Amino acid sequence: MTSSNSSGDGSKGGDSLASLLKTMGGDDCDRPACDDTKSALSAALRRMDRRRGGGGDGGDAFTEKSAADAPNRYRDCPPTRDDIGASTWLFLHSMAAWYPNKPTREDKQLMSAFMNALAKFYPCSWCASDFQKNVQLSPPRTETREDLCIWLCEQHNIVNEKLGKPLFHCSMKNLDERWRKSSDSNCQK
Numbered sequence: 001m002t003s004s005n006s007s008g009d010g011s012k013g014g015d016s017l018a019s020l021l022k023t024m025g026g027d028d029c030d031r032p033a034c035d036d037t038k039s040a041l042s043a044a045l046r047r048m049d050r051r052r053g054g055g056g057d058g059g060d061a062f063t064e065k066s067a068a069d070a071p072n073r074y075r076d077c078p079p080t081r082d083d084i085g086a087s088t089w090l091f092l093h094s095m096a097a098w099y100p101n102k103p104t105r106e107d108k109q110l111m112s113a114f115m116n117a118l119a120k121f122y123p124c125s126w127c128a129s130d131f132q133k134n135v136q137l138s139p140p141r142t143e144t145r146e147d148l149c150i151w152l153c154e155q156h157n158i159v160n161e162k163l164g165k166p167l168f169h170c171s172m173k174n175l176d177e178r179w180r181k182s183s184d185s186n187c188q189k
């Protein structure tokens with residue numbers, strides 16, 4: 001498990017180094033996507049910010065800064081844990097945003113199977129393990145587009161909370177604005 005695991009930030013006072021190392025994987029970290037220094041440092045910073053009572057998202061600030069300071073990262077490097085996470089959420093929320101309002105029985109079965117397969121094969125072992133538990137506790141709701149969008153938003157918020165990230169308000173208005181059709185002129189193509 002990681003710092004970003006279900007046991008919360010797990011660090012107090014002087015054990016921030018141990019906590020930091022924990023975020024960088026551990027015995028169960030068997031993939032390159034686990035051994036991700038940038039993601040680990042971002043998470044550690046966010047937790048420190050939260051412990052200090054900061055409302056802001058120190059991790060994102062760090063990520064942006066470190067990204068700017070980092071030597072040019074070769075574009076064909078394997079993805080980091082954060083790269084995979086952001087791309088996966090982008091795909092999942094987009095897929096949910098365009099899921100049918102009235103799915104067929106086959107649509108519903110395939111979507112449930114897809115989410116369960118994702119939870120099994122997600123390429124960060126501790127993220128996958130937590131996601132499997134969450135999907136067991138709250139199985140995919142695939143009856144309608146709205147059901148799926150809200151279920152996914154809740155799942156994403158569970159991870160956000162674990163990582164100390166801001167929560168998203170899970171209304172269809174917000175979700176469609178973010179993932180389907182934005183009213184922001186900057187988003188118009």
Ligand SMILES: Cc1cc2nc3c(=O)[nH]c(=O)nc-3n(C[C@H](O)[C@H](O)[C@H](O)COP(=O)(O)OP(=O)(O)OC[C@H]3O[C@@H](n4cnc5c(N)ncnc54)[C@H](O)[C@@H]3O)c2cc1C
Pocket residue numbers: 002004005039043060081082083084085086087088089090093122126127128130131152153154155156157159160163165167168175178
């Ligand atoms: C299934 C799954 C499990 C994961 N588990 C872990 C884990 O255990 N540990 C770990 O370190 N990382 C995990 N990740 C990755 C993590 O969730 C983030 O993707 C990663 O930290 C990068 O975060 P980000 O700041 O780029 O924004 P992301 O969290 O990737 O979000 C991308 C965008 O989605 C929007 N958004 C945010 N919240 C919501 C919401 N609730 N509903 C709809 N839209 C929203 C925002 O506009 C945001 O900018 C997981 C990812 C997935 C897909």
